[in-house]
Amino acid sequence: MRNSWIIAMRELKERLGSRSFILMALLGPLIVLTFTYLIFQFGGKEQQKWHVLIVDPANVMEQKIMVKEDPNIQYSFANNYIEIEQFAKEKRFEPYDAMVEVNEKILSNKTCFLFYREKPSFNMSINIRYQVERRLEEVLAREFTKLSVSDFRKIKQPLNFAFRNVYDPKNVTGDLAGWVGLFFGAVIFVFIFLFGMTILRSVSREKTNRVVEILLATVKPRALMLGKILGIGLSAFIQVFLWVLIIGFGLYLMRETIFVDMYDASNQIEGQVSDYNQFVELVFDRVQFGVMLFYFSLFFSAGYLFYGAFFAALGAISGSESDGQQFLIPLILILCFALYAGYYALENPESPWTTLLLYFPFTAPVVAMVKLSAGFTDGDAYQLFVALFLLLAGAILVTQLAARLFKNGLLQFGHTLRLKNIIHWLKVR
Amino acid sequence: MLEIHELTKRYQRKAAIDQISFSLKKGEIFGLLGPNGAGKTTLIRIINKIIDPDSGTIRFNGDLLQQKHLAHIGYLPEERGLYKQMTVEAHAHFLGALRGMSKTEINTSLNYWLNKFNCADWRKRRIQELSKGMAQKIQFICAILHEPDLLILDEPFSGFDPVNVELIKAELQEMKLKGKTILISTHNMRSVEEICDRVMLIYQSKKVLEGRVTEIRESQKTGEYAVRFRGNMIAFVNALWIDFELIDKEILSDDRFVARVKMRGDNSFEDLLKALIGQVKIEAAWEVLPSMNEVFISTVTTENDEE
Numbered sequence: 001m002r003n004s005w006i007i008a009m010r011e012l013k014e015r016l017g018s019r020s021f022i023l024m025a026l027l028g029p030l031i032v033l034t035f036t037y038l039i040f041q042f043g044g045k046e047q048q049k050w051h052v053l054i055v056d057p058a059n060v061m062e063q064k065i066m067v068k069e070d071p072n073i074q075y076s077f078a079n080n081y082i083e084i085e086q087f088a089k090e091k092r093f094e095p096y097d098a099m100v101e102v103n104e105k106i107l108s109n110k111t112c113f114l115f116y117r118e119k120p121s122f123n124m125s126i127n128i129r130y131q132v133e134r135r136l137e138e139v140l141a142r143e144f145t146k147l148s149v150s151d152f153r154k155i156k157q158p159l160n161f162a163f164r165n166v167y168d169p170k171n172v173t174g175d176l177a178g179w180v181g182l183f184f185g186a187v188i189f190v191f192i193f194l195f196g197m198t199i200l201r202s203v204s205r206e207k208t209n210r211v212v213e214i215l216l217a218t219v220k221p222r223a224l225m226l227g228k229i230l231g232i233g234l235s236a237f238i239q240v241f242l243w244v245l246i247i248g249f250g251l252y253l254m255r256e257t258i259f260v261d262m263y264d265a266s267n268q269i270e271g272q273v274s275d276y277n278q279f280v281e282l283v284f285d286r287v288q289f290g291v292m293l294f295y296f297s298l299f300f301s302a303g304y305l306f307y308g309a310f311f312a313a314l315g316a317i318s319g320s321e322s323d324g325q326q327f328l329i330p331l332i333l334i335l336c337f338a339l340y341a342g343y344y345a346l347e348n349p350e351s352p353w354t355t356l357l358l359y360f361p362f363t364a365p366v367v368a369m370v371k372l373s374a375g376f377t378d379g380d381a382y383q384l385f386v387a388l389f390l391l392l393a394g395a396i397l398v399t400q401l402a403a404r405l406f407k408n409g410l411l412q413f414g415h416t417l418r419l420k421n422i423i424h425w426l427k428v429r
Numbered sequence: 430m431l432e433i434h435e436l437t438k439r440y441q442r443k444a445a446i447d448q449i450s451f452s453l454k455k456g457e458i459f460g461l462l463g464p465n466g467a468g469k470t471t472l473i474r475i476i477n478k479i480i481d482p483d484s485g486t487i488r489f490n491g492d493l494l495q496q497k498h499l500a501h502i503g504y505l506p507e508e509r510g511l512y513k514q515m516t517v518e519a520h521a522h523f524l525g526a527l528r529g530m531s532k533t534e535i536n537t538s539l540n541y542w543l544n545k546f547n548c549a550d551w552r553k554r555r556i557q558e559l560s561k562g563m564a565q566k567i568q569f570i571c572a573i574l575h576e577p578d579l580l581i582l583d584e585p586f587s588g589f590d591p592v593n594v595e596l597i598k599a600e601l602q603e604m605k606l607k608g609k610t611i612l613i614s615t616h617n618m619r620s621v622e623e624i625c626d627r628v629m630l631i632y633q634s635k636k637v638l639e640g641r642v643t644e645i646r647e648s649q650k651t652g653e654y655a656v657r658f659r660g661n662m663i664a665f666v667n668a669l670w671i672d673f674e675l676i677d678k679e680i681l682s683d684d685r686f687v688a689r690v691k692m693r694g695d696n697s698f699e700d701l702l703k704a705l706i707g708q709v710k711i712e713a714a715w716e717v718l719p720s721m722n723e724v725f726i727s728t729v730t731t732e733n734d735e736e
Contacts, residue, residue, distance in 0.1 A: 006526045014514065210510035214571075217477040217504040218527040220496065411479065424441075 003219040004227035011202065011231025016238070024194075025239055029246035037254065048072065048124050052114075053096040054132075055082045058104035065135045073127060084115055100132060107140060112161045120163065129161045181373030184292055185342040185366030187243075188300045189335050192365075195236040195304065196311035199228055200328070203315030203410075212410055221407035225316075226399075229308040236304060237297075244293065295372050298388060303365035306395040307331075309402035317409030317422060334362050342366030349374050358387045361394030401426060430455045430610045431476070431579060436485035438471055445471040447634040449485075453579070453610050458601060460625035460642070461614040462721075464729055467631040469614045470507065473581055476612075477504050489579070500529045503577035507584045507614070509568050513557040517543075517567050520556065521574055528575040535574065542570040546596070561588055569597065573604070580604065581612045586620055598624055618722040622646075630725065632732045638724075646718040649727065653717040654698055657687045660709030668708035672696045689717060 015021050051074045054061060063077045076096070087093045098116040106112055114128065141147055206212040215224055314327055341363035345354045349371060357363045358371060364387045372384060408425035431453040438445045446468040453459050463469050474480045476487060478499060487494040489501070511520060518539065525535035543549045546566050556564055565588045573580060585601075586594045601611055601624055615621060621628060622642060630638035638645065653676060658665065662678065665688060669675055673696060677689040690701060698716065705711055719727070 003527055006523065010512075010523050014512075206510070209513070210506065210508035211512060212510070213474075213479065213506040213508065214504065214510055214524065215527070216479040217502070217506075218499055218524070411474070 001223070004223045004230060007215070007219065007224060007227025008231030008234065011228055012234050015198070015232060015235035021235065021239065025242040026246070028239075029243045029250065032243070032247055033250040033254075036251070037258070048097075048121050050074070050097040050120070050124060050128075051076065051095055052098045052100060052128060053078055053082075053087075053093065054100045054102060055080075056102040057081050058102075060102055060104065060106060060139055061135050062139075065131055070127060070131065072124070073131070087115060088117075098128070100128070102132075102136075106136065107143065112136075114161065114163050116163060125163060133161060179346065180292070181370035182342045182346050182366070184296050184373065185369035186339060187240075188296065188303055188365045188369065189338055191236050191240060191300065192304050192307045193332070193335055195232050195239075196307050196331075198232050198235075199308055199311040200315040200318075202228060202232065203312055203406075204318055207316070207318075207410065216410065221410060222403040225309070225312045225403055225406045229305065229312055233301070233304050233308060237301075240300065292369070292373060295384070296369065299365040299368050299391070302388060302391040302395055306361055306391060306398055307335075309395070309399045313402035313405040313409070316406040317412070317425060338363040338366050342370050345370040346374070355383060358383055359390050361391045361398075364388075364391045430490060431612075432486075432488040433476070434486045434488075436472070436475060436482050436487070438468075438475060438480065438482045444468075444634045446475075446482075446631070449631065449634075449636050451629050451636065451639055453612060455578075455610055456605055456608045457626040458605050458611045458613060458624050460621040460628035461612060461631070462616075462618075462621065462628055462725060463614075463631035468634045469631060470583065472631070473504075473506075473583055473612075473614060476581060477502065500575065501578045503572040503575065503580040505569060505572040505580075505582045505585055507587070509565060509588070511556045511564055511568060511571075514555060516553050516555055517559075518552045520567065521571055524571045525574050530575050538574050538576070539570070542574065545600075546570060562590060562593060565589055566593065577609070579610045579612065581614075583614045584616070585613060586615065586617050594620070618720060618725060621721045628721070630728055632729055637732055638728050642721065643718075645724055646721065649719045649724050650716065651691070651719070653689055653691050654701060655687055655689050655715055655717050656701070656705065656711060657681070657685075657713040658705070658709040658711050659685050662686055662688075664708045665705065668704050670704070672704065673701055685712075 049072050053076050054065070055078045056063075057079055059079060061077070065075050082093070082099065084099075087096070087099045093099070097118065098114055098120070101113045101115070112132065120128065203212075206215070212224075219227070310331060314331070318327070341357040341360075344351075345357060345367045348354055354367065354371070358367045368384060368387050405422065405425050409421075412421075433452065434450050436449045437447055449468075449472065451459075461469050461472065471480070475482050476494070478494065478496060489495075489498040492498070512523075515523070521539045522532070522535050525538070530538070539552075540549070543552060546569075548563065548566060551559065551563065551567070556567065559567065569585070572582070580601075585597060589597060598620065601613075605611060613621075613625065625642050627641050628639070628645065629636055640648075656665075661684070665686070666675060669690065672693055674691045674693055675688060676691050679687040681687060692698075692701070698714075702711070702714060
């Protein structure tokens with residue numbers, strides 16, 4: 001392990017000193033921040049105009065929603081019960097694009113449903129969610145506490161606001177937070193791919209310049225492989241950390257300067273109850289970044305270890321640096337499939353296929369992030385730990401097999417890589 | 430020091446080395462010879478535990494060779510490899526640490542060797558800034574940095590200019606005097622004659638020859654003698670008459686030659702000298718032993734013919 005650590009530290013120093021690392025650490029977060037800014041600043045310019053019917057038989061919302069009217073959303077209130085079928089089929093409800101169901105239990109279970117005819121745009125869903133939730137916060141703060149609305153917001157639990165198709169109310173589609181999960185999952189895979197390629201290139205280069213022979217005269221192949229994966233993994237972690245730091249700081253700056261949160265006590269004007277800020281809503285309120293980052297770290301580490309072993313083995317068994325490219329294609333396809341699996345999980349969070357993809361180590365990191373941000377249904381949270389366990393077990397198994405390929409392929413030079421070579425090297429202990 | 434017993438390694442069905450046994454004594458320089466593809470590199474890799482043998486044993490100072498023993502072995506492979514982006518110092522620290530050395534030990538040893546090889550000012554330079562020969566020197570230094578008890582060198586003289594070849598040879602001799610054991614795999618037969626105490630020749634995965642360099646050359650001598658003389662070549666040939674056969678001659682100047690002569694019948698070296706004295710002025714005369722190059726070629730050719 002000592003030698004693995006020495007190798008890891010050498011790899012880490014080399015990566016940290018490279019221009020590409022510094023460039024990626026700065027450019028990556030700046031690109032993410034730019035896109036975030038563009039989405040929130042200009043994404044809502046071509047907004048849908050919706051007429052929303054709020055069915056509120058208990059009169060919880062007192063037929064009020066916002067002080068300042070939203071030009072794109074017109075709310076109407078109904079104080080009687082309306083069934084989904086009625087809303088979907090009856091002609092009198094046709095002018096309404098969506099129906100928000102607010103019943104008397106909302107104050108205790110904090111669950112609210114919106115049934116739409118056509119899927120709302122990103123901005124529309126954020127705005128409705130935000131406006132309804134803020135109004136409910138006012139009610140909750142007044143009914144149950146002596147706190148001001150701004151103080152209440154600091155301690156509140158988020159509202160479970162589910163968007164469902166009125167014509168297919170049981171098909172639960174992923175919500176906005178799920179997209180954030182997909183973003184986290186995509187980041188995991190981008191990093192796994194980029195740093196996996198670094199492993200592959202590093203191993204190939206050491207084969208080409210024959211440093212590997214000197215190293216193998218001192219360390220075992222497995223220790224060498226683990227050292228490489230560990231060192232490059234640490235540099236990936238530092239890269240991620242820098243991204244989080246820069247993006248976090250950037251988002252904070254945006255909140256303070258561009259997307260000022262009107263609910264912040266310091267920004268609140270006496271008597272003015274509400275104005276909305278979709279940026280703050282999604283980025284700061286909706287997503288639980290602490291939890292997400294914690295699980296991101298776990299799934300990123302396990303996923304990186306799982307895929308990193310493949311990349312290391314591929315580098316070791318390649319006859320030349322270009323030789324590995326052809327065998328890289330299946331690996332890239334698997335990574336693409338994993339991203340698709342994340343999207344599938346976003347669209348079908350409760351599907352048994354999603355659970356299967358969550359347990360499948362190749363797709364687990366993305367699907368887990370999507371599921372985590374979209375939220376597990378009651379009693380299903382254990383799935384996350386099962387997925388993590390299976391991913392770790394898969395990583396250990398893959399590392400064992402990759403170590404065998406690494407050992408047997410590392411000192412083979414100038415050959416053309418064929419599948420039969422791989423099978424033979426897997427058999428040789 | 431190192432005992433190798435019936436070592437065999439096969440790649441699929443082909444034997445890379447077959448039932449090879451030999452031993453290295455403390456404080457000797459041992460030459461591992463053989464044509465390309467004979468199995469020398471495989472043998473060296475097995476001794477370095479880079480690959481495992483199919484059968485056979487290796488004992489290092491009496492114990493079965495284990496990973497821990499590698500800290501006492503230095504290795505310079507045939508294909509030189511260095512991290513081009515790293516500085517000489519960083520490289521030495523990396524490889525030294527892998528061999529279990531502390532930072533202080535590495536610094537002390539690195540200073541000593543850089544000064545000894547007149548390259549102290551290369552310390553902070555990147556490997557890519559060095560010439561091939563300079564990089565070779567650094568690689569040699571890295572191989573001996575931890576003062577190994579056993580040093581394995583695969584073609585150690587390739588890439589070096591004659592001055593540096595002599596420098597390396599002198600260093601190897603010095604290490605030998607300090608009790609270090611050195612295993613050299615090389616095609617440079619002159620170096621083998623000059624510095625190796627014993628050699629082993631591998632041919633087609635099998636050991637075909639082993640022994641002291643002088644004894645091997647002695648055993649393959651063909652009864653040739655060389656005479657360096659001043660005088661007339663015709664007079665020299667006439668003096669040989671029918672008792673001796675002139676095989677070859679080398680003209681050193683107008684009246685100075687080196688002639689190679691073979692005995693006929695029961696004639697001895699003394700008879701040759703008696704026949705020549707008075708006819709030419711003898712400067713030197715000696716028995717010609719086959720060079721290691723000749724031993725190598727004749728052994729490999731014989732083995733080929735036998736097949």
